[in-house]
Amino acid sequence: MTQLPPLPAAGNLWRTGQLRAAGLNSRAVRQLVSSGGLVRLRYGCYIRGALWEKQSASLRSVQLIHAHAYGTLTTSTGGFVYSHTSAARLHGLFLWDVDDLIHLLFRVRPSCERLGKDIRGHTRPYSDAEVITRATLRVTTLERTTVDCALMLSYRQSLIIMDNALRLGADTSLMQAAADGLAGQRGIRNLRAALANADASAESAGETLTRELITRLQLPKPEAQVEVRSRAGWHRLDFAWKDKKVALEFDGKVKYFDYKPTAEVLFQERRREKALTEDGWFFVRVEWKDLFREQEFKQRVLTALRR
Structure with a gap:
């Protein structure tokens, strides 16, 4: 039986270059992935398999966002903002029946080739006041995140997020003002309905x-x-x-x-x-x-x- 190469002693999340610097060539990385010692989260970014196995489904979804940031060397001064359901996860909002695609908000639309298959880019205009930093990542505010999700998701998915956002202290007046300025926008009916029917007392999806x-x-x-x-x-x-x-x-x-x-x-x-x-x-x-x-x-x- 072939003995597997050891993983680096320090850390749990690595870029390909860091694994190579630790003495793991491409063949060794493939062996570790095949055995479960490493889990490839996305191109160029890996996590320790033992840690991944212990994580819940919701935590894994957040881990994928951090893997994107780590794999692309993103910092709080990055040129994009995590938005939509990615921002919702970073805010700790309830999500139901939502995929793990990573959503990024840009000033100018980038090429699809640059983004990758697991990324969705958005360009709806935003102000600096609609961006905050959470765990070193630039993220849309709670209100902007909730509005963006309601424009993209189904009514029931939107209502879950709206309920939870209100429970976490989202400002209804800011979201209502945003809705008033989005007449004719795709998803506006879901947003308005979610605003009208939301209840901050809901404790779960x-x-x-x-x-x-x-x-x-x-x-x-x-x-x-x-x-x-x-x-x-x-x-x-x-x-x-x-x-x-x-x-x-x-x-x-x-x-x-x-x-x-x-x-x-x-x-x-x-x-x-x-x-x-x-x-x-x-x-x-x-x-x-x-x-x-x-x-x-x-x-x-x-x-x-x-x-």
Whole structure:
């Protein structure tokens, strides 16, 4: 069995030149990639395989952006700005069903050959006030990022980002002013609809999609993030029809946020539900798959409300 060449002791992310300087020629790099010791993130940039394996899907998406910056020697004085869903990831916004393409904002449109297959270039005019620096990278502001995403993505994807941006403190007036100046722009209807229907109380993409589905199916509107008291203390419900004592809880947070709840968290959650059930509450629990079985979802809610 051929012994694999050792990786550099220091660091986890390397450009091709750095690997060569550490004594790894092209053949050695290919061997390491084939064995999983190295993972090629993009042309000319590699990450330690053991680190990549440990990263969640959301963290990997952010890592790809940093790999682009590292591989192209980008610094805070670079000639472009990370924008759209790339900026959304760097701001920590929720994203749903979005690819890992890297989006860059330029003053002047560059050639496609220069960008590469994993890059999308944009040139909608921007001001210096719409650019900030995050972790040494030039990124569009929270408001500009949210507007750009809403112009590019579907309505539901846009609503998720808008909800989360408001929760993180985005200025609605700035986004509304931007929308007012974009009449006729592709995607403007999505942007306006997302602005009109956004709710900063949503704590996950799943909660946003649940609210959107309830509205679209013309179901009775519940209150969001409802606080109720039981013998076990105060509890906050994702959605509730208080007059009917019906609660709707979205159970997809574990899958979406790439973490597993502790046994204590699960125990307390079930303890809370038991206490509220004793007080006459009825629970409708929703998972990701339920959001795409719309008529079944509608019937479950209506049955609960009629009980």
